[in-house]
Every structure is written in structure tokens, then in C-alpha cells.
Amino acid sequence: MSMSSTPARPRRRRAHVQYVTRRPALxxxxxxxxVLAALLLALGLQTISSSVWRAGTATPGERVAVATPSGGPVLVADDGGLAGVSLPERTVALTFDDGPDPRWTPQILDILARENVPATFFVVGSHAVEEPELLREVVAAGHELGEHTWSHADLSTVPAWRANLELSLGQLGLAGGAGISTSLLRPPYSSSPQDLDAAELTAVQRAADAGYLVVLADRDTKDWSRPGVEQIVAAGSPTGTEGQVVLLHDGGGDRSETIAALPALIERYRDAGYRFTTISEGIGLTAGATRPAEAIPALQGQVLDVAVRASGWLVTAVxxxxxxxxxxxxxxxxxxxxxxxxxxxxxxxxxxxxxxxxxxxxxxxxxxxxxxxxxxxxxxxxxxxxxxxxxxxxxxxxxxxxxxxxxxxxxxxxxxxxxxxxxxxxxxxxxxxxxxxxxxxxxxxxxxxxxxxxxxxxxxxxxxxxxxxxxxxxxxxxxxxxxxxxxxxxxxxxxxxxxxxxxxxxxxxxxxxxxxxxxxxxxxxxxxxxxxxxxxxxxxxxxxxxxxxxxxxxxxxxxxxxxxxxxxxxxxxxxxxxxxxxxxxxxxxxxxxxxxxxxxxxxxxxxxxxxxxxxxxxxxxxxxxxxxxxxxxxxxxxxxxxxxxxxxxxxxxxxxxxxxxxxxxxxxxxxxxxxxxxxxxxxxxxxxxxxxxxxxxxxxxxxxxxxxxxxxx
Missing domain, CATH: 3.90.550.10 (Spore Coat Polysaccharide Biosynthesis Protein SpsA; Chain A)
Structure with missing residues (x-):
């Protein structure tokens, strides 16, 4: 058969494949x-790191009337129970939850610096490892840090092992991000001592027994719900001369209304003759509630920081x-x-x-x-x-x-x-x-x-x-x-x-x-x-x-x-x-x-x-x-x-x-x-x-x- 119309093969070097004679290893x-175990671990770490729901959106269960502690919003262990500690009269502690947030926290820091006002920031551990430099800026500006769990989990609804894990990882987040440990804790979805139900009171008691000072609030602005600047200012303003712990947020959602309301809120407290303080100073802790983290927890926190970042990259890539x-x-x-x-x-x-x-x-x-x-x-x-x-x-x-x-x-x-x-x-x-x-x-x-x-x-x-x-x-x-x-x-x-x-x-x-x-x-x-x-x-x-x-x-x-x-x-x-x-x-x-x-x-x-x-x-x-x-x-x-x-x-x-x-x-x-x-x-x-x-x-x-x-x- 004539094949003259068939395309000619171009000249090319012939490939030679060589092998090492050995059986494939196990x-x-x-x-x-x-690899699958690492991916599973990364998924688990990302799950508990990204379970940060918007503050205040937890669905409450059926409330059970209990005798709540009196005396103030800072709860401490007292002979098997809880005792409340108040701030002195005409003393106010501004507190911010759910940060640090790379968009909103710097704006709040600028306002506080301009007004020369100290504050206490209750930070989410998973955010702390993501924003370590921002966390160090908070500390360098003279503010105080408290723990807000690792992933903003409701401690009253999770099993005891998960609650302990949330607190432990939260501390490691602070140790890795800012090199400190803290005895201050604010449970997510909490407000004032009078609003605690039986499950929440049990969770608070466990935390207090573990050595935490559980910080609730006197004035809840509910700024997480974005009710409007005027409503935030009104809800957070003083009504008398009692000491006040004011609950605000610097993360967890759109905090533009909080940013707008903060200067007016500071002005109202000043007009009422209040002195601004941190939680630990306000309740008389001369040594403060924070201290440098020990070497091993600091190292563990840094490893956790790397693990969270690596798991995030891995899960995102996959x-x-x-x-x-x-x-x-x-x-x-x-x-x-x-x-x-x-x-x-x-x-x-x-x-x-x-x-x-x-x-x-x-x-x-x-x-x-x-x-x-x-x-x-x-x-x-x-x-x-x-x-x-x-x-x-x-x-x-x-x-x-x-x-x-x-x-x-x-x-x-x-x-x-x-x-x-x-x-x-x-x-x-x-x-x-x-x-x-x-x-x-x-x-x-x-x-x-x-x-x-x-x-x-x-x-x-x-x-x-x-x-x-x-x-x-x-x-x-x-x-x-x-x-x-x-x-x-x-x-x-x-x-x-x-x-x-x-x-x-x-x-x-x-x-x-x-x-x-x-x-x-x-x-x-x-x-x-x-x-x-x-x-x-x-x-x-x-x-x-x-x-x-x-x-x-x-x-x-x-x-x-x-x-x-x-x-x-x-x-x-x-x-x-x-x-x-x-x-x-x-x-x-x-x-x-x-x-x-x-x-x-x-x-x-x-x-x-x-x-x-x-x-x-x-x-x-x-x-x-x-x-x-x-x-x-x-x-x-x-x-x-x-x-x-x-x-x-x-x-x-x-x-x-x-x-x-x-x-x-x-x-x-x-x-x-x-x-x-x-x-x-x-x-x-x-x-x-x-x-x-x-x-x-x-x-x-x-x-x-x-x-x-x-x-x-």
C-alpha cells in the first residue's frame, strides 16, 4: 500500500527509563x-478555632431559677460557693469582648489612647494566635487582657471536657500571642450575675474553682445587636454613683456603632465624675491579674500558633x-x-x-x-x-x-x-x-x-x-x-x-x-x-x-x-x-x-x-x-x-x-x-x-x- 501521504515522524531522542531493583516499601x-491523620487534626483544630459565633446569638435553653451571687459582677470562689466583688464608687472599667479584630480593635485602641482611658480586653484564644502583634499592641498600650475561651464556646452547654479544653487552649492562645497568662475570665454569652441560670452558674462555679476571677458586667450595652449609637450610649451610661463594669465588643461582627458610641460613653462617665480603671486595679489586685507565661506554656502557645496557621493553610488549600x-x-x-x-x-x-x-x-x-x-x-x-x-x-x-x-x-x-x-x-x-x-x-x-x-x-x-x-x-x-x-x-x-x-x-x-x-x-x-x-x-x-x-x-x-x-x-x-x-x-x-x-x-x-x-x-x-x-x-x-x-x-x-x-x-x-x-x-x-x-x-x-x-x- 502506498503511504506517501502519511505524515513523517519528527526526529527526537529516544527516552530510556531506568529503575532501581527493589520492592516498594510499606x-x-x-x-x-x-497525612490523613494530620488533615483530620487540622480539620478538628480549624473547627474549634472557627466556631466563633457572633456574641449574644446563643439560643438560651429553658431557664431554671437559682439563687445568684450578690455583691458585684466579679465572681470568686468562696468556701464552695461564689462571692461577688464590686468596683468602688465612681469607678468604671470598660471591657471589650470577642477580639482582637484587625479592623475594629486598632480603632478602639486609638480612641482609648486619645482619651487616656485604660480598658480590659477579653480575647478569644483562636483570634489571639491569629493576631499576635495586635495582642501585643493592646498590652503595650497599658491595657489588661482576660480570657474569653478558645473558640467563644458557651461553657454552660458543652461537656466538661470541652469546657476544660476551651479554657486551656484559651490560656495557650494568650501565652503564644502575648507571652502572658491571666486569671480573668469572661464566659461567652454572659451578662450580669442576676441573669445566670442554673447551667451557667454551674459553669461559672467550675471556672472559679479552677482559680479564675469570673468577670460579668453591671452595664450590658448589647452593642453586638447593633441597636444604634444612642441606644448603646444610653445602655452603658451610669445611673448613680456605683462602680460599673461596662460590657462592649471589639470583635465578632460589625463594630462601627461601638466605635461611634465609645467617645460619648467616655464623656458621660467623665461628666459624672468617674475614674477609669482596669478590672484587676478596680477590685484591688495590687499584683494584677496577668503575669508573664512560664516557659513551657509559652512554647506550647507558640506551637499552637504555628499549628493553627498551618492547619488553616492546609484546610484552605485542600x-x-x-x-x-x-x-x-x-x-x-x-x-x-x-x-x-x-x-x-x-x-x-x-x-x-x-x-x-x-x-x-x-x-x-x-x-x-x-x-x-x-x-x-x-x-x-x-x-x-x-x-x-x-x-x-x-x-x-x-x-x-x-x-x-x-x-x-x-x-x-x-x-x-x-x-x-x-x-x-x-x-x-x-x-x-x-x-x-x-x-x-x-x-x-x-x-x-x-x-x-x-x-x-x-x-x-x-x-x-x-x-x-x-x-x-x-x-x-x-x-x-x-x-x-x-x-x-x-x-x-x-x-x-x-x-x-x-x-x-x-x-x-x-x-x-x-x-x-x-x-x-x-x-x-x-x-x-x-x-x-x-x-x-x-x-x-x-x-x-x-x-x-x-x-x-x-x-x-x-x-x-x-x-x-x-x-x-x-x-x-x-x-x-x-x-x-x-x-x-x-x-x-x-x-x-x-x-x-x-x-x-x-x-x-x-x-x-x-x-x-x-x-x-x-x-x-x-x-x-x-x-x-x-x-x-x-x-x-x-x-x-x-x-x-x-x-x-x-x-x-x-x-x-x-x-x-x-x-x-x-x-x-x-x-x-x-x-x-x-x-x-x-x-x-x-x-x-x-x-x-x-x-x-x-x-x-x-x-x-x-x-x-x-x-x-
């Missing part, structure tokens, strides 16, 4: 567990990655479904008109395929193709595969024996032995339909086409594992190849069913043993040689999928490892002068990286986020997303089955596929990546064959 599983891949996956689904009808029309035009029937050589590499080789060869001989040569290459089988072929004595079938050298070497031998220039390749466990070869070679009438991918079908789909693989082949591999065909960047002509132009194979350098994915390798090489690769969904081949989890793992491990080898080998394709090479580099390889390498790497984090959401009160949101995703996948798979004229009955197993099968596949990819990074050399794993491929009538 260290990557330890690393995976460690969240954006999950969102990005979610959008990409949705776009991919839209593209594969939306463009599938177009591919049906394009594919139909390729086989329309007068049949193109050049002589064909079928290459069947076989290693220990005695179970299924007879069915494979007989299906080829039963083909409706007029001029056909079948070459079976026995690659050093030890189970009598070659003997089975010889005993058949079928016309047009040749057996070539060679020492075991691998599938790629067997195909190189078969290419040399082939009498014709159109080559069809299939595995020794695959069964062709009578018209498969005829349909498979039709696109090769176009001299620009170098290879054709057939439609590989799972022939043993009776078990659950077989059904899952069947759905994956139909809705994953087949739909993907339709899209890649239209984009001009099919990256794999499957070994189970492919047709090749001999000159295209030779231009690509022949079948290479440099990778474990020789089918992907040769397909990429043909694209880089300037040929097109197309998909013909009517050319169906029925193959035996792994029937055990162990065999499935070994098969996908080899596929994944080989795919990464091919990506690395052809990483410079984008620089090629051919359009096929550029499309491979710009579209094909990035597509493989995103959806065959990076997405499986991110999958454990996605599952961990979902599990964490289920366990932390976001079950409805998580389940909603899962149901939407499941319905979308169900619709996509049903559509793919209809395109392939397949029954919809296996769809019942699809939800179960998400529970087990998907996790198995991404664990395989993770192990493959770890092995590739470690430079481990993988042996060629021979899968067990049962010969139970069923070809529907």
Missing part, C-alpha cells in the same frame, strides 16, 4: 495514614483543591455527555460507504493463556473479514498455550514461539512476522465478534489515521466485581475515548482491541518495553509521529476482567504505574512540531494527570472531609452533595449504557461502587505513585484466568 502506607476538582469533574461530565452524540455521528461517517477491506494481520501475544486462547483464536477465524492472517506469539508459556493453538490446526493461523520476554517484545516479534501492513492486536483472553475486525479497520482508510481504538467490553460480569468493572469500562473508558477522539488526543488504544498502520507503529519506534503500559506508550508515540488516533465504538471486543480483588489490584497497579511512566516519557510532547504531539502535550497528558493521578491522590481527603462533615453536624449538607453526585453519576452511566446498547440492569450496583470500588482504585494509584517515586521495579503480574467470558448474542 512506608508510603504509613505516610498516607500520617478545600480549594476539592472545589477545583469538583468543578473540573462536573465540566468533564458535561463534555463527555454533551459531545457523545456528535462522536456517534462522526464515527458513523467513518464506516459509511463502500467497505475498505485491506489484508490484515492479527497479532495475539499470549503468555500462559491456555484457558482462553482457543476461544480467542476461534473468534478470529470466525470473523467475516475476507483476507485475514492470525499470528499467535507464545511468549514462553509454561501451561501449554502454544500446544493448544497447534492442536487446533485452523487455517490462516500461525504460531510463533519465543522465550519469555514480555508482551511488548511478543508484539515486536509479531510485527516482524506479519505479512500485511494493517495490524490488529488483541490479548489472548479476548473474544472478537464476527464484524469486529471489519469495523475496526475502516477508519484506517484515511491515511492520516495511524491507530484505531476498539470498544472493550467486560465479558465476565456476573459477580459484583465484574459488574463494577463493566460499568467503569462503559461509562469511564468508553465515554472518555469518545471525548478524546473529538479532541484529537486519545492516549490509549487498549491492548484488548486495536488496529494499527504498520508504518505508524514503526514511525513511533515500535512497541517498547520501557514502560509497563505498552499500549499507552505506542499510542502516544503514534500521536507524536503526526498521526491521528480514533475510536470506533462498534468494534467490540469481549475481555476477561479480574475476578478477584487481588488480581484487580495487581492489574490496576500495573496500569497506573505504566501510565505514569508514559507521562514521564512523553512529557516533552508539547514541544513537538506535529499537531498530534502538541495536542497530546496540551490536552492528553494534562487530562491523564488530572483525572488518573491527581484526583485519586485527592480522593482520600475528599472522603475524609465528607466523613468529618457527617460527624460534626453537617450530615445534611454532606448527604445532599453525595446524593446529587450519585444521581449525576447514575444518569451519566445510564446514558453511556444506552449509547453502547447495553442493559440498564447493572445500575443497581453503582451506589455500592462508591463505597468500595472507588476507594480500592485510588489506593492503587497512591501505591503506584509511591513506587514510582521510590524507583521500584515492578514485575509483570500474570492474572488468573477462568475462561468465563460470555459474548451476548
Amino acid at each position: 512506608a508510603h502506607w504509613v505516610l498516607l495514614v500520617a 478545600s480549594w483543591a476539592v472545589l477545583g476538582f469538583g468543578i473540573l469533574s462536573l465540566l468533564r461530565t458535561v463534555l463527555v455527555v454533551g459531545l457523545a452524540p456528535r462522536h456517534v455521528r462522526v464515527s458513523a461517517r467513518r464506516v459509511a460507504g463502500e467497505q475498505w477491506l485491506p489484508p490484515v494481520t492479527v497479532l495475539v501475544p499470549a503468555y500462559n493463556e491456555a484457558v482462553g486462547i482457543e476461544r480467542a483464536v476461534r473468534s478470529l477465524v470466525a470473523s467475516d473479514y475476507p483476507e485475514l492472517e492470525v499470528v499467535v506469539i507464545d511468549d514462553g508459556s509454561t501451561d501449554g498455550t502454544g500446544d493448544v493453538v497447534e492442536r487446533l490446526g485452523l487455517p490462516g493461523v500461525r504460531l510463533v514461539r519465543q522465550p519469555n520476554a514480555g508482551k511488548a517484545a511478543a508484539l515486536r516479534t509479531g510485527t516482524r512476522e506479519a505479512s500485511h501492513d494493517v495490524l490488529v492486536m488483541l490479548d489472548g483472553d479476548t473474544v472478537f465478534e464476527p464484524d469486529t475486525i471489519r469495523l475496526l479497520v475502516q477508519p484506517l482508510r484515511d491515511p492520516a489515521v495511524g491507530a484505531v481504538s476498539g470498544n472493550t467490553k467486560v465479558g465476565n460480569r456476573t459477580g459484583l466485581l465484574g459488574r463494577w468493572q463493566h460499568l467503569e469500562y462503559v461509562s469511564g473508558f468508553n465515554l472518555d475515548r469518545r471525548l478524546q477522539d473529538l479532541l484529537g488526543c486519545i492516549t490509549t488504544v487498549p491492548g484488548a482491541a486495536g488496529a494499527f498502520r504498520r508504518q505508524a507503529v514503526e514511525s513511533a519506534g515500535g512497541l517498547s518495553s520501557e514502560t509497563l503500559a505498552e499500549d499507552t506508550d505506542i499510542t502516544m508515540g503514534i500521536l507524536r509521529a503526526g498521526y491521528r488516533v480514533v475510536h470506533e465504538e462498534r468494534a467490540r471486543a469481549w475481555t476477561e476482567a479480574p475476578s478477584s480483588v487481588n488480581d484487580l489490584w495487581r492489574q490496576r497497579y500495573r496500569w497506573s504505574y505504566g501510565t505514569m511512566q508514559c507521562i514521564w516519557k512523553h512529557r516533552h510532547a508539547v514541544r513537538d512540531s506535529t499537531s498530534g504531539g502538541r495536542r497530546l502535550g496540551l490536552v492528553g497528558i494534562p487530562y491523564m494527570l488530572l483525572f488518573q493521578v491527581l484526583l485519586p491522590l485527592l480522593a482520600p481527603a475528599i472522603d475524609l472531609f465528607a466523613l468529618y462533615g457527617l460527624l460534626t453536624g453537617n450530615a445534611r449538607s454532606v448527604l445532599t452533595v453525595w446524593v446529587v453526585f450519585a444521581l449525576l453519576q447514575l444518569a451519566t452511566t445510564a446514558y453511556a449504557l444506552r449509547l453502547d446498547r447495553e442493559s440498564l440492569k447493572p445500575l443497581w450496583s453503582l451506589p455500592l461502587q462508591q463505597v468500595f470500588y472507588r476507594q480500592l482504585i485510588y489506593l492503587v494509584v497512591i501505591q503506584s505513585i509511591a513506587s514510582a517515586v521510590a524507583g521500584a521495579r515492578l514485575p509483570w503480574h500474570k492474572l488468573h484466568r477462568s475462561g468465563d467470558v460470555v459474548v451476548p448474542a
Whole structure:
């Protein structure tokens, strides 16, 4: 055949892949567990660090009347009970909750400095570690710091262990942010002693017993509700000469009204003859309520600061990655479904008109395929193709595969024996032995339909086409594992190849069913043993040689999928490892002068990286986020997303089955596929990546064959 119009292959250096001969270590599983544990810890830390609700928005439970302590808003432990301490007459302590806030706290500090007024700031621990410099500015300005728990949790509604954790972390936040510890505490959602219910009183008692001075308020401005500047001033102004603890906020929301009301509030107290003080000075603590943090708590606080920041970056990065891949996956689904009808029309035009029937050589590499080789060869001989040569290459089988072929004595079938050298070497031998220039390749466990070869070679009438991918079908789909693989082949591999065909960047002509132009194979350098994915390798090489690769969904081949989890793992491990080898080998394709090479580099390889390498790497984090959401009160949101995703996948798979004229009955197993099968596949990819990074050399794993491929009538 004349091939003068075929694009010439550009000259390029041949890649050589070398491996260190060692088995992949188990260290990557330890690393995976460690990474997931770190992510889980980061999620937990971010959860308790970001649970800062707007002050005053806690929903109160049923109030139980109790005898509240009298005497003042500062509560201290007193012989198993509580005693209240008041500020002296005409003494006022301005207190600010929920900070430090990078927007509002500096403005409040400016006002206090201008008015020469000291204040006490009750800071949220998680904010303290986020704004350590601002916290130090508060201390440097002569103000006092108190604790407002770690995450603004309502101490009266959380378990005792959580309350203790809130107080301990809050102290570490102050130690790490400002290098101090404090004995002052204001429980979130508190106001005056008279407003305490039974649960709140119990929480206050526990804190006082732990050595805290629990600071409530005489005047609650309720500025958190933004009632207006005049209302804030009125609620916080003195009504007599008694000492006053005034409750304001410098964080937790929009504090513009507080900023506007503060000068007027200060003026009213001055006009009434009040002296401004801090809490500790007002109640007569000569040594103050704060002191430098000890070395170990200070170090722990600094470590906590780093951990909170690192966890925030990690969770944010993973969240954006999950969102990005979610959008990409949705776009991919839209593209594969939306463009599938177009591919049906394009594919139909390729086989329309007068049949193109050049002589064909079928290459069947076989290693220990005695179970299924007879069915494979007989299906080829039963083909409706007029001029056909079948070459079976026995690659050093030890189970009598070659003997089975010889005993058949079928016309047009040749057996070539060679020492075991691998599938790629067997195909190189078969290419040399082939009498014709159109080559069809299939595995020794695959069964062709009578018209498969005829349909498979039709696109090769176009001299620009170098290879054709057939439609590989799972022939043993009776078990659950077989059904899952069947759905994956139909809705994953087949739909993907339709899209890649239209984009001009099919990256794999499957070994189970492919047709090749001999000159295209030779231009690509022949079948290479440099990778474990020789089918992907040769397909990429043909694209880089300037040929097109197309998909013909009517050319169906029925193959035996792994029937055990162990065999499935070994098969996908080899596929994944080989795919990464091919990506690395052809990483410079984008620089090629051919359009096929550029499309491979710009579209094909990035597509493989995103959806065959990076997405499986991110999958454990996605599952961990979902599990964490289920366990932390976001079950409805998580389940909603899962149901939407499941319905979308169900619709996509049903559509793919209809395109392939397949029954919809296996769809019942699809939800179960998400529970087990998907996790198995991404664990395989993770192990493959770890092995590739470690430079481990993988042996060629021979899968067990049962010969139970069923070809529907």
C-alpha cells in the first residue's frame, strides 16, 4: 500500500527509563495514614478555632431559677460557693469582648489612647494566635487582657471536657500571642450575675474553682445587636454613683456603632465624675491579674500558633483543591455527555460507504493463556473479514498455550514461539512476522465478534489515521466485581475515548482491541518495553509521529476482567504505574512540531494527570472531609452533595449504557461502587505513585484466568 501521504515522524531522542531493583516499601502506607491523620487534626483544630459565633446569638435553653451571687459582677470562689466583688464608687472599667479584630480593635485602641482611658480586653484564644502583634499592641498600650475561651464556646452547654479544653487552649492562645497568662475570665454569652441560670452558674462555679476571677458586667450595652449609637450610649451610661463594669465588643461582627458610641460613653462617665480603671486595679489586685507565661506554656502557645496557621493553610488549600476538582469533574461530565452524540455521528461517517477491506494481520501475544486462547483464536477465524492472517506469539508459556493453538490446526493461523520476554517484545516479534501492513492486536483472553475486525479497520482508510481504538467490553460480569468493572469500562473508558477522539488526543488504544498502520507503529519506534503500559506508550508515540488516533465504538471486543480483588489490584497497579511512566516519557510532547504531539502535550497528558493521578491522590481527603462533615453536624449538607453526585453519576452511566446498547440492569450496583470500588482504585494509584517515586521495579503480574467470558448474542 502506498503511504506517501502519511505524515513523517519528527526526529527526537529516544527516552530510556531506568529503575532501581527493589520492592516498594510499606512506608508510603504509613505516610498516607500520617497525612490523613494530620488533615483530620487540622480539620478538628480549624473547627474549634472557627466556631466563633457572633456574641449574644446563643439560643438560651429553658431557664431554671437559682439563687445568684450578690455583691458585684466579679465572681470568686468562696468556701464552695461564689462571692461577688464590686468596683468602688465612681469607678468604671470598660471591657471589650470577642477580639482582637484587625479592623475594629486598632480603632478602639486609638480612641482609648486619645482619651487616656485604660480598658480590659477579653480575647478569644483562636483570634489571639491569629493576631499576635495586635495582642501585643493592646498590652503595650497599658491595657489588661482576660480570657474569653478558645473558640467563644458557651461553657454552660458543652461537656466538661470541652469546657476544660476551651479554657486551656484559651490560656495557650494568650501565652503564644502575648507571652502572658491571666486569671480573668469572661464566659461567652454572659451578662450580669442576676441573669445566670442554673447551667451557667454551674459553669461559672467550675471556672472559679479552677482559680479564675469570673468577670460579668453591671452595664450590658448589647452593642453586638447593633441597636444604634444612642441606644448603646444610653445602655452603658451610669445611673448613680456605683462602680460599673461596662460590657462592649471589639470583635465578632460589625463594630462601627461601638466605635461611634465609645467617645460619648467616655464623656458621660467623665461628666459624672468617674475614674477609669482596669478590672484587676478596680477590685484591688495590687499584683494584677496577668503575669508573664512560664516557659513551657509559652512554647506550647507558640506551637499552637504555628499549628493553627498551618492547619488553616492546609484546610484552605485542600478545600480549594476539592472545589477545583469538583468543578473540573462536573465540566468533564458535561463534555463527555454533551459531545457523545456528535462522536456517534462522526464515527458513523467513518464506516459509511463502500467497505475498505485491506489484508490484515492479527497479532495475539499470549503468555500462559491456555484457558482462553482457543476461544480467542476461534473468534478470529470466525470473523467475516475476507483476507485475514492470525499470528499467535507464545511468549514462553509454561501451561501449554502454544500446544493448544497447534492442536487446533485452523487455517490462516500461525504460531510463533519465543522465550519469555514480555508482551511488548511478543508484539515486536509479531510485527516482524506479519505479512500485511494493517495490524490488529488483541490479548489472548479476548473474544472478537464476527464484524469486529471489519469495523475496526475502516477508519484506517484515511491515511492520516495511524491507530484505531476498539470498544472493550467486560465479558465476565456476573459477580459484583465484574459488574463494577463493566460499568467503569462503559461509562469511564468508553465515554472518555469518545471525548478524546473529538479532541484529537486519545492516549490509549487498549491492548484488548486495536488496529494499527504498520508504518505508524514503526514511525513511533515500535512497541517498547520501557514502560509497563505498552499500549499507552505506542499510542502516544503514534500521536507524536503526526498521526491521528480514533475510536470506533462498534468494534467490540469481549475481555476477561479480574475476578478477584487481588488480581484487580495487581492489574490496576500495573496500569497506573505504566501510565505514569508514559507521562514521564512523553512529557516533552508539547514541544513537538506535529499537531498530534502538541495536542497530546496540551490536552492528553494534562487530562491523564488530572483525572488518573491527581484526583485519586485527592480522593482520600475528599472522603475524609465528607466523613468529618457527617460527624460534626453537617450530615445534611454532606448527604445532599453525595446524593446529587450519585444521581449525576447514575444518569451519566445510564446514558453511556444506552449509547453502547447495553442493559440498564447493572445500575443497581453503582451506589455500592462508591463505597468500595472507588476507594480500592485510588489506593492503587497512591501505591503506584509511591513506587514510582521510590524507583521500584515492578514485575509483570500474570492474572488468573477462568475462561468465563460470555459474548451476548
